[in-house]
Amino acid sequence: MWHIIIVVGILVCAVMAIRTKRLLVVALWLAGNSALVALLIYLLGAPEISVIELSVGAGLVTVLFVFAINIAGEEPEPIITLIPKSLAWVLVMLAVLILAWLSLPTLNLPLPAATGTTSFSLVVWRDRAVDVLLQIVLIFAGVLGVLGLIADSQSHPRQEKNS
Amino acid sequence: MNISLPVIAFIAVLALLGVGLYALLIVRNLLKVVVALQLLGKSAVVALVLAGAMRGQVNVGQSMALTVIVADTIVAVVGLALAVQVRRHFGTLDLKSLTTLRR
Numbered sequence: 391m392w393h394i395i396i397v398v399g400i401l402v403c404a405v406m407a408i409r410t411k412r413l414l415v416v417a418l419w420l421a422g423n424s425a426l427v428a429l430l431i432y433l434l435g436a437p438e439i440s441v442i443e444l445s446v447g448a449g450l451v452t453v454l455f456v457f458a459i460n461i462a463g464e465e466p467e468p469i470i471t472l473i474p475k476s477l478a479w480v481l482v483m484l485a486v487l488i489l490a491w492l493s494l495p496t497l498n499l500p501l502p503a504a505t506g507t508t509s510f511s512l513v514v515w516r517d518r519a520v521d522v523l524l525q526i527v528l529i530f531a532g533v534l535g536v537l538g539l540i541a542d543s544q545s546h547p548r549q550e551k552n553s
Numbered sequence: 554m555n556i557s558l559p560v561i562a563f564i565a566v567l568a569l570l571g572v573g574l575y576a577l578l579i580v581r582n583l584l585k586v587v588v589a590l591q592l593l594g595k596s597a598v599v600a601l602v603l604a605g606a607m608r609g610q611v612n613v614g615q616s617m618a619l620t621v622i623v624a625d626t627i628v629a630v631v632g633l634a635l636a637v638q639v640r641r642h643f644g645t646l647d648l649k650s651l652t653t654l655r656r
Contacts, residue, residue: 454629489570
């Protein structure tokens, strides 16, 4: 019963994050969605990732969103969408139904007991060392992204002076 | 009604995927595009953890989900930086008014 309530909460938060007009409220709905996803991941037996998702998804990303909205500012949302809503509905429902039809028969099995005795840190550092290297590269890309977020557009006055 | 936890988690994956894809198709605000990408990333994280749990190898699924979380956060950071710079240079966040092609 609790699981169903959590999934309904995830769906409500996701839909409200898309439908809400004010961007600050959107960031809050996204944070709520992230917290509920972390709870679901914990129930699936993955506490380490649950903690990381909670701290990164509900914490860091929300702070970044609020920061970016403060800089960029709110903007009234246009009514006309990129493609008609009915066409988007049909395409999305088609994709989701095909995925459900292909995957649901394999899900009726009960969760097996964990077979591997290796711990999470051993798997990350020993078995998936390439992933760790990739993450380090990605974090450097993220640092450059933060610099882009906080950088002022000061190059234009200089260009004007030169010309 | 007795639905097993994997089925419920898979419904969450499908719901997040559906809402994220729908948002990507209809949304015109650049910041909301980043929100849609975040929803898709969360869907991938839950799917990976679920797959690991179904195979009895939760830690392998967790380590893959960790990579997805890092990548998803970096995508959000770069996307937000892009949105801020677009707003500074073009004065709008509307995707449709950014195009320079003749309509």
